[in-house]
Amino acid sequence: MILNADDVLERLRALRARQPVKFWALYSSQLGGIVTDPALMVLPFDDHMVHRGHGVFDTAALVDGKIYDLEAHLDRFVRSARTSKLALPAREEMRDIVVRTTAASARRDGSIRYWASAGPGSLGLTPAAGAAPGFFVMVFAGLSYPEAWYTEGLRVMTTTYPIKPPLYAVTKSTNYLPNVLMQLEAQERGLDNGIFVDEAGHVGESSNMNVAFVTQDGVLRHPRFEHILAGCTSLRLLALATGLVPRKLIGDVQVCDIPVAEARAAREMMLFGSSVKVAPVVEWDGKPIGAGAPGPVARALRELLEQDMRTARERLIDVPY
Ligand SMILES: Cc1ncc(COP(=O)(O)O)c(C=O)c1O
Incomplete structure (x- = not known):
């Protein structure tokens, strides 16, 4: 069965209906903006973060409308990216995108996770020539543990x-x-x-x-x-x-x-x-x-x-x- 773009969107929505998620906003450098529909929070299959694990991430907490300890988490994110030979946007830009994506989520409590990926372009090991590195920010409910x-x-x-x-x-x-x-x-x-x-x-x-x-x-x-x-x-x-x-x-x-x-x-x-x-x-x-x-x-x-x-x-x- 060959699907067209409308079929795919419908099926992505059906997937989220079967398996509801509490993902409130995602910024994607690949989209160049923020989406709030979880069905649209997708990554190209050939992104090297998906098929080779060539990506880094970090998570900060959102507490009562404020982001806690973002600088400490960004410090570690920058270190992880350097070790992994991944390029990042400028720190001020990352901070700004994190804050704006959180505002777009309209949520006051949760978690903010962000990733840097090697980007799409091939199924090889090293990043494809000319591949644009990815930066993504997700605002979601966070992990919760039993009381x-x-x-x-x-x-x-x-x-x-x-x-x-x-x-x-x-x-x-x-x-x-x-x-x-x-x-x-x-x-x-x-x-x-x-x-x-x-x-x-x-x-x-x-x-x-x-x-x-x-x-x-x-x-x-x-x-x-x-x-x-x-x-x-x-x-x-x-x-x-x-x-x-x-x-x-x-x-x-x-x-x-x-x-x-x-x-x-x-x-x-x-x-x-x-x-x-x-x-x-x-x-x-x-x-x-x-x-x-x-x-x-x-x-x-x-x-x-x-x-x-x-x-x-x-x-x-x-x-x-
Ligand atoms: C392997 C590992 N150790 C420790 C931690 C705790 O780190 P943090 O306090 O920054 O959440 C985490 C969570 O990020 C982790 O993934």
Whole structure:
């Protein structure tokens, strides 16, 4: 059956009707504008981001009509693009497109994800001669997790999949196969997520989240960022966490290698990320962490982050709706 353009549009709309999505606006450099109909949020099949994973992305949060910590996310996006040999629009232009696409979405809460792609042009490996690199911005509902993750905590496993080599782990590219397989493996076992451990036996990170611990001596410890993604949430939380020292919830904050044995003996274990924020882990490989219940530091950090996302004026951009 050969379809004409009207048939295709009708079928793309039918697909979205069968599988509703909460995608509110997409800017595409290939279209040269913004669309709000999810059926039109498409990419050419020969874009190298699709068939070779030659693309990078990042995600910032939209909170009460303001974009949170965009500069930190853009810093990482620029680093990822450089490592991946991808060309980007000027930073001011990217910021402007992010803000305008968010305004076009008319939404005040959600997530803003943006991608850089090598562009269309061939089915080879390296970008086709003359291919224009793509830049895309999507405003969508964001990932959401069960409320029980926060009230009861998560159960995780050490993944059987190898951690990405450092160069790829620190680059937020569209190659998420190990991360996807880790999450599927955990789900197949009735668990919530997985944890990567490196060859030296140090804790790495989770699927799309970082991991941190409160050790027996009351120190908030986070793995070094040389072999994992430098989470914007982690970096912010490590700064905010110093506020818990005078409150005697922790004694210190450290970024260091964390051997698995030390991690398993922690009082608290938690996941950090833009989508999950702060969520307590209560069980790892079938054994309880600490008392096997959400702890006070995870709760306090979540409150600090929620507050920061609404009140840190220097980290918030007002969206001109
Ligand atoms: C592999 C990985 N680690 C950690 C994180 C947490 O990063 P952020 O706090 O910037 O969301 C993410 C999410 O982007 C991720 O994909």
